[in-house]
Amino acid sequence: MKKIVLSIFIYFFSIQSLIALIEVDITRGNLDPLPIAVSPLHVDIKSQDYEGLKVKNLGDNISRIIENNFKSTGLFNPLKKEAFVQKPDIAHLKPRFEDWRLIKAQALVTGKLLVKDGKLKVEFRLWDLTAAKEMTALAFTTTPTNWRRVAHIISDKIYERLTGEEGYFDTRIIYVSESGPKSQRVKKLAIMDQDGANTKYLTLGNELVLTPRFNPTNQMVTYLSYFRNMPRVYLLDIETGVQEVVGNFPGMTFAPRFSPDGKKIIMSFAEDGNSDIYTMDLDTRVVERITNHSSIDTSPSFSPDGKFIAFNSDRSGLQQIYVMRNDGSNVKRITFGKGIYGTPVWSPRGDLIAFTKMRKGRFYIGVMRTDGSGERLLTENYYQEAPSWSPNGRVLVFYRETKAGSKGEGFSATLWSIDITGYNERKLTTKTDASDPSWSSLLSK
Amino acid sequence: MTFKKNLKNIFLVVFATLILSACSTSKKSGNIEGDVYTGKATVKYLASGVPDRVFFATNKSSLTTASRATLRKQATFLRKNKKLNVTIEGHADERGTREFNLALGERRANAARDYLMTYGISGKRISVISYGKEKPVNPASSPLAWSQNRRSVTVKVN
Numbered sequence: 001m002k003k004i005v006l007s008i009f010i011y012f013f014s015i016q017s018l019i020a021l022i023e024v025d026i027t028r029g030n031l032d033p034l035p036i037a038v039s040p041l042h043v044d045i046k047s048q049d050y051e052g053l054k055v056k057n058l059g060d061n062i063s064r065i066i067e068n069n070f071k072s073t074g075l076f077n078p079l080k081k082e083a084f085v086q087k088p089d090i091a092h093l094k095p096r097f098e099d100w101r102l103i104k105a106q107a108l109v110t111g112k113l114l115v116k117d118g119k120l121k122v123e124f125r126l127w128d129l130t131a132a133k134e135m136t137a138l139a140f141t142t143t144p145t146n147w148r149r150v151a152h153i154i155s156d157k158i159y160e161r162l163t164g165e166e167g168y169f170d171t172r173i174i175y176v177s178e179s180g181p182k183s184q185r186v187k188k189l190a191i192m193d194q195d196g197a198n199t200k201y202l203t204l205g206n207e208l209v210l211t212p213r214f215n216p217t218n219q220m221v222t223y224l225s226y227f228r229n230m231p232r233v234y235l236l237d238i239e240t241g242v243q244e245v246v247g248n249f250p251g252m253t254f255a256p257r258f259s260p261d262g263k264k265i266i267m268s269f270a271e272d273g274n275s276d277i278y279t280m281d282l283d284t285r286v287v288e289r290i291t292n293h294s295s296i297d298t299s300p301s302f303s304p305d306g307k308f309i310a311f312n313s314d315r316s317g318l319q320q321i322y323v324m325r326n327d328g329s330n331v332k333r334i335t336f337g338k339g340i341y342g343t344p345v346w347s348p349r350g351d352l353i354a355f356t357k358m359r360k361g362r363f364y365i366g367v368m369r370t371d372g373s374g375e376r377l378l379t380e381n382y383y384q385e386a387p388s389w390s391p392n393g394r395v396l397v398f399y400r401e402t403k404a405g406s407k408g409e410g411f412s413a414t415l416w417s418i419d420i421t422g423y424n425e426r427k428l429t430t431k432t433d434a435s436d437p438s439w440s441s442l443l444s445k
Numbered sequence: 446m447t448f449k450k451n452l453k454n455i456f457l458v459v460f461a462t463l464i465l466s467a468c469s470t471s472k473k474s475g476n477i478e479g480d481v482y483t484g485k486a487t488v489k490y491l492a493s494g495v496p497d498r499v500f501f502a503t504n505k506s507s508l509t510t511a512s513r514a515t516l517r518k519q520a521t522f523l524r525k526n527k528k529l530n531v532t533i534e535g536h537a538d539e540r541g542t543r544e545f546n547l548a549l550g551e552r553r554a555n556a557a558r559d560y561l562m563t564y565g566i567s568g569k570r571i572s573v574i575s576y577g578k579e580k581p582v583n584p585a586s587s588p589l590a591w592s593q594n595r596r597s598v599t600v601k602v603n
Contacts, residue, residue, distance in 0.1 A: 181584065182581065182584035183580070183581050183582070183583075183584040185579070208576075208579060210543060210547075210579070211543065211544065224547075229574065231547070231574065231575065251551075251573075252547070252551055252574070252575060254544060254547050254548075255544040255547070268544070268548065270547075270548060270551040270552075270575065272555055273506070273551060273552040273554075273555030273556060273559070274552070275548040275551065275552075296545065296548040296549065296552065298544050298545055298547075298548045299542070299544045299545065312542075312544070312545055314504070314545075318504060319504075319541075319542075319545055342541070342542035342544070342545050343542050343544065356542050358540070358541070358542075361540075383539070383540070385542045385543065386542070386543065401539070403586040404584055404585055404586040405585065405586075406585045406587070407584065407585070408581075408584025408585060411584065411586075436543070
């Protein structure tokens with residue numbers, strides 16, 4: 001597989017103005033998105049062609065990716081380019097603020113790029129049109145084929161500047177690609193950029209694969225594979241393609257996730273009809289048993305400080321969510337609402353647990369505080385489950401299945417995202433049917 | 446004494462009939478009884494008169510009377526065919542979370558395995574695999590399909 005990690009050098013950072021009049025509050029549903037103008041980046045006339053890349057269009061293409069990212073947040077309203085009042089190169093030097101305000105823009109993004117000697121140099125500026133000043137500016141050098149990532153990094157910087165939160169655009173989503181009739185689905189691991197671009201398949205579909213999850217500290221993945229018809233947890237390095245079985249268990253291992261430091265895998269091991277939770281240290285290979293109960297214990301997820309584990313158990317009769325210390329002590333049930341609960345996933349910010357709730361034949365994705373209080377159901381559907389957090393803890397991605405007809409017709413599996421405010425529900429674009437999404441951490445962090 | 450004993454037996458029979466009729470009137474619809482599939486539409490046979498699968502109630506892995514009868518037939522068949530090994534595949538319906546269904550399928554397959562073992566079949570001859578909700582026998586989204594999919598299936602491996 002082609003090497004994905006690319007070096008990006010940041011060589012210039014201007015002073016951020018401390019007082020800005022515009023800011024975006026992302027803690028509430030935003031019904032009044034910030035009008036923002038993203039000027040096409042000016043392409044320097046000294047630019048050279050590069051390996052079939054249409055360098056001439058690069059400035060426009062980067063600006064469109066930025067617009068698409070902003071639009072997907074629901075927090076920004078990118079304005080139509082036809083209304084723009086200044087040429088990109090001139091606006092980038094210094095915009096005529098009053099003219100841009102006329103088209104009701106409150107923020108403006110400008111930039112320029114140069115492709116020369118096999119390198120792409122990009123710089124951009126974010127302008128506060130209300131206060132009539134520059135808010136932030138940044139320049140990079142990278143290989144020209146990296147241009148999409150440049151657009152995502154610029155988007156992240158602007159999002160951070162305007163919301164005060166870390167961005168999540170320079171990220172990827174790993175998921176299970178599905179094809180074929182419902183009773184004979186072919187499933188492959190697939191990975192794509194957060195915006196749906198650059199889809200790659202990591203397995204061939206010869207064996208059933210399920211529940212891929214990113215290591216929060218790097219680009220390793222753990223997942224369940226039925227290779228040789230033995231369902232086991234695997235570890236996959238998506239850069240080298242090398243995979244290995246995790247541990248040496250005599251039966252099915254499943255429901256894997258990484259610890260927040262990326263050093264352990266936590267998972268279920270099923271033996272003689274009983275599933276319990278185990279960890280394995282990836283360096284020392286030491287396996288530790290965490291739960292020992294005759295019920296089903298599965299879907300474990302660490303708190304970001306590594307001290308606690310949320311998990312799913314039917315020890316009270318039906319599926320509920322429990323929290324315990326990382327050594328298995330102090331088990332407390334946290335869900336007592338009507339219905340049954342599954343797939344607890346601890347927010348990277350530590351404050352919330354996302355979950356799936358099933359009640360009266362309907363499926364809900366929701367969030368609650370880590371003691372089970374403050375339950376909020378974000379979305380209701382015929383079937384949906386498996387939430388995964390954006391690295392900044394503001395957005396959840398999950399999958400939905402539709403109701404099938406008597407021969408399985410009309411069945412589909414698709415990826416969706418929703419803000420934890422409950423607003424901005426969106427279908428993600430995937431090349432095939434898709435399920436079990438997992439969101440990576442920021443690539444450039 | 447005999448009279449008393451007879452009376453007691455009659456009472457038990459009447460009582461049992463009352464319970465059964467109550468169950469069948471409230472829960473029986475088509476080939477589903479108390480949430481468990483009782484039909485033969487999806488059933489295959491290991492040999493003549495030996496059904497390959499048993500069915501379960503939602504979220505449950507306990508064996509019904511009919512399931513136990515099926516498994517006893519499988520045990521008899523396996524005792525007669527001493528060199529035969531089997532895999533029991535455990536399955537769940539599509540109305541649960543994927544990971545929990547994997548655990549549930551494993552528990553169902555083991556419930557069947559345990560029962561075969563109490564009838565003298567060595568555990569070494571029976572391997573178990575769970576597919577959770579991944580391999581529905583009936584792809585429809587209906588209570589009937591779901592009841593057919595909540596199953597454990599005994600498959601010959603040699």
